[in-house]
Amino acid sequence: MKHSTTLPVTALPSAEKYQGKGPAYQRRFHVMAKPTGSRCNIDCTYCFYLHKEHLLHQNRREDMSDEVLENFIRQYIDSQDGDQVVFSWQGGEPTLMGLAWFDKVVAFQKKYQKPGQRIENDLQTNGLLINDEWAAWLKAHHFLVGLSIDGPEQLHDHHRVTRSGKPTFARVMEGVAALKRHQVPFNALVTVNNTNARFPLEVYRFLTRELGVTYIQFNPCVEAREFQQTAPQFWQDDSIPVTGTRRAKPGDLDSIVTDWSVDPEEWGRFLITVFEEWVNNDLGRVQVNLFETAVAQTMGMPAQICVTAEFCGKGLAIEKNGDIFSCDHYVYPEYRLGNLADARLAHMAISERQKAFGFGKRDTLPGDCKRCPHLKLCWGECPKNRLVRTKDGEAGLNYLCPGIKAFFDYSAPILAGIAVLLKHPDQEKVL
Ligand code: SF4
């Protein structure tokens, strides 16, 4: 599953570094590239992207052409005014493109790089094809790797399986070994689903203690049951359940979400347990996407990831044929902004449609969110998860709300303490 729709992440900022200025990414937009479209070499139960082949009428055998690739790289570099351009390669499974194709990526980037500009690449992979040759190449070209891994063997293999249902953990571990042999930095991307959510410490300790991972992205698995056909916000109004009712939880026959989605309360318990462990043992040593941004936002800084930001719309996606979409999670015909062949990327990124998409995150919040004490840490989370109604019947509440609330009820005072500590490192006793 590709759930890495976060803007480029920076480390937990210190008060000194910030000094009133927002991070440079505020002035930029980011595009996730899907050179294989939905093509993948495994078949995770919960993948939200495999069905795109049918939805977008893709030709399975055709990957991103050299022409589309060059046009994308040229326009993307051209449209950025900052000194850093971040390319993210995702899928499907981007390593299926092969190393010769990635040689072209690097060559085109060199060709269009502007003086003084820094080009960075990250690759989101399931790790199955990563061997010594790949690892040496990734190291040589300074690619940052995001590895999809759901925890120790049994938890990982529960959903992350091949097309014939075979486990993948052992092969992922071979990939990890190759990355380590070649000292390629890698992050873990964990999809928190109905199974591993019940084992927060097992997941977290496995990643940090056994694999030695120091950056983790936890992404809640939330999939509307109709996600394969129906674009977010196009749900039938009369089918939207009230938060806390049985249809607003996974496992029910009429549930709004798939069985493998994480239960909202379980999500809260997962976050609280991991947060406690992180604060007690790993603060400053391990970065967890949701905790880093929570600390930053508590300090009054901008969100570091889109899901907890006030607005979205700065993380677009490009499909293999050059089609541009509002977001990685909105790759549906209804959210197609155009194609690189006949519209400028920079124009699509700041088009009225995209602006409306981005501002919609704040402007469509239900009253419960507007009155919520945690609004500035949450901002209603991702709009694609706003699947339920508030208790008084207003649509547009986030499915995960009960868990998010529980997490911030618990963590907000501790976050405030960490914020004070970062601003005044001499006050260690605050925690
Ligand atoms: S819809 Fe917005 S919050 Fe959700 S993943 Fe996309 S950019 Fe992020």
Ligand code: SF4
């Ligand atoms: S915790 Fe719930 S009510 Fe509060 S802002 Fe987030 S989604 Fe809205």
